[in-house]
Amino acid sequence: MRKLDNQVAIITGGARGQGAEEARRFALEGAAVAICDVLETEGNRLAAEISAAGGHARFFPLDVSSEQRWQTIVSEVVEWRDKITILVNNAGIINQLGVLETSIDEWNRVMNVNITGPFLGIKHVAPIMGRAGGGSIINIASTASHLGVKCAAYVSSKTGLLGLTRTAATELADLGVRVNAICPGVVATDMGSGLSSAEAMRVATPMLRHGTVDDVARLALFLASNDSDYITGTEITIDGGFVAAGAMKLVRHLVNNPKALDVLKAAGL
Ligand SMILES: NC(=O)c1ccc[n+]([C@@H]2O[C@H](COP(=O)([O-])OP(=O)(O)OC[C@H]3O[C@@H](n4cnc5c(N)ncnc54)[C@H](O)[C@@H]3O)[C@@H](O)[C@H]2O)c1
Numbered sequence: 015m016r017k018l019d020n021q022v023a024i025i026t027g028g029a030r031g032q033g034a035e036e037a038r039r040f041a042l043e044g045a046a047v048a049i050c051d052v053l054e055t056e057g058n059r060l061a062a063e064i065s066a067a068g069g070h071a072r073f074f075p076l077d078v079s080s081e082q083r084w085q086t087i088v089s090e091v092v093e094w095r096d097k098i099t100i101l102v103n104n105a106g107i108i109n110q111l112g113v114l115e116t117s118i119d120e121w122n123r124v125m126n127v128n129i130t131g132p133f134l135g136i137k138h139v140a141p142i143m144g145r146a147g148g149g150s151i152i153n154i155a156s157t158a159s160h161l162g163v164k165c166a167a168y169v170s171s172k173t174g175l176l177g178l179t180r181t182a183a184t185e186l187a188d189l190g191v192r193v194n195a196i197c198p199g200v201v202a203t204d205m206g207s208g209l210s211s212a213e214a215m216r217v218a219t220p221m222l223r224h225g226t227v228d229d230v231a232r233l234a235l236f237l238a239s240n241d242s243d244y245i246t247g248t249e250i251t252i253d254g255g256f257v258a259a260g261a262m263k264l265v266r267h268l269v270n271n272p273k274a275l276d277v278l279k280a281a282g283l
Contacts, residue, residue, distance in 0.1 A: 017239040019044035022095040024087075026050045026078050026135060027105030029057035031203035032154065035227035036102055036234045041069030043235060045100065048091045050076035070095075078105045078131030084138045097146040100238045101139045103132035103175075104154040108205055113166040121167045128171035129178065136182050140191050148190025150238045153179050154230075155195040157253050172197075176249055183247030192246035194237050199253025201225040214281045217274060218264035221254030 023040050027033040029051035037047045041064045049071055051057045057073035064071035072094060074087045091098055107127045109120060132153050143149030156172040163169050176195055183193035200206045200215050202224045209215070216224055233252050236242050251257055268274055 016042075016044035017235060017241070018100070021045040021099045021238070022048070022091065022097050023100035023102065023238065024048045024050055024091060024098055024135070024139065025102045025104055026076065026131065028102075029053040029060060029073075031205065032198070032201060032227050032230050033102065033104040034060050035231040036104065037071060038064060038069075039228075039231040039235055040100070040238065041067075041071055043239070045238075046070035046095045047072075048087070048094070048098075049073045050078075050087060051105065052077050078103075078135065079126035081134050081138075084134045088138045088142060092142060098139050098142045099146055099149040101135055101143075101149070101151045102154065102234060102238070103135050103151070105131055106154060106172075106205070108165060108168045108209075110165050110210060111167070112164045116166045124167035125171050128168065129174045132175060133178060136178070136186075136193070140182070140186050140189060143191045144186075144189030149192070150242075151182065151186075151191060151193040152234055152237050153193070153195040155179070155197045155249060157197050157199045157251060157257050159195075159197050159249070160251070160257050179249065180247050187246060192237075192243070194242070194245060194247070195249035196230065196233055196237070197249050197251040197253070197257075198225050198230050199251075199256045201227060201230060203227060211281045214264075214278050215256065217267055217277060218259070218261070219254040219256045220259050220263050223254060225252060225254065 023045045025033050025037050028037045028049035041047050049057045061071040061073040076083050076087050153175050155175045158169045159172040159176050179195040
């Protein structure tokens with residue numbers, strides 16, 4: 015018996031990066047996976063890759079900020095596999111702008127994807143999960159949910175996502191639906207590797223490496239499966255100790271390697 019036999023998963027932002035690895039791993043563990051994304055070519059290619067390896071996957075075009083698209087794809091996934099039992103709200107975007115630099119359009123753009131998207135997903139998927147006897151919802155937040163970083167809209171959206179996680183978990187327990195969040199540190203994907211602070215954050219991480227998509231996918235599998243069946247309303251940080259260390263790892267490193275200050279200056283920190 016595999017960990018996700020007979021399960022049906024929706025993964026938003028599933029065409030690449032962390033979402034794509036979760037799609038591969040969930041399919042290997044027996045789930046049918048609906049890969050939902052705005053990237054049609056990449057999403058269809060991944061669905062074909064998983065099917066060729068003997069798994070069940072299909073691509074569904076979805077902009078997570080559109081309520082109408084959510085309603086449509088929820089119906090289509092139910093038509094495809096009869097039920098939905100796992101939802102990973104993984105789609106996300108970032109900008110590295112402070113409060114004073116963020117226009118209202120840029121603020122709304124990030125909020126629409128990072129917090130309105132998960133809200134709509136939970137709203138439209140949870141009742142379907144309830145009909146199937148329950149399910150697991152996983153919201154991909156960030157270590158930025160715990161820190162003041164100069165990414166005003168991103169930090170606000172990812173912090174709000176923890177509030178949405180708690181309130182949805184409380185409300186949806188009656189339906190047998192668990193809701194949890196994952197807070198990754200820097201993960202080596204298009205988003206993570208593109209951050210101007212990525213190298214400085216690696217140096218400030220006690221385990222001295224960035225996370226991998228595999229690290230996060232294994233945690234997502236745990237939260238999706240019955241191995242975590244008494245866990246709801248909480249968040250798990252996966253960051254090599256970055257948040258736990260606070261600034262101390264970096265301070266020790268700077269004391270021992272004064273030249274490392276250049277890395278920080280180059281990152282604009
Ligand atoms: N990479 C990191 O360092 C890091 C750290 C902490 C949290 N996260 C979070 O992890 C999640 C996955 O990010 P990633 O690292 O794989 O980055 P990524 O940029 O590789 O993947 C993001 C995916 O979301 C999709 N997406 C963007 N807007 C969308 C929309 N409106 N509708 C549907 N899909 C949309 C993209 O097309 C892409 O496939 C995000 O929520 C991100 O905020 C990333």
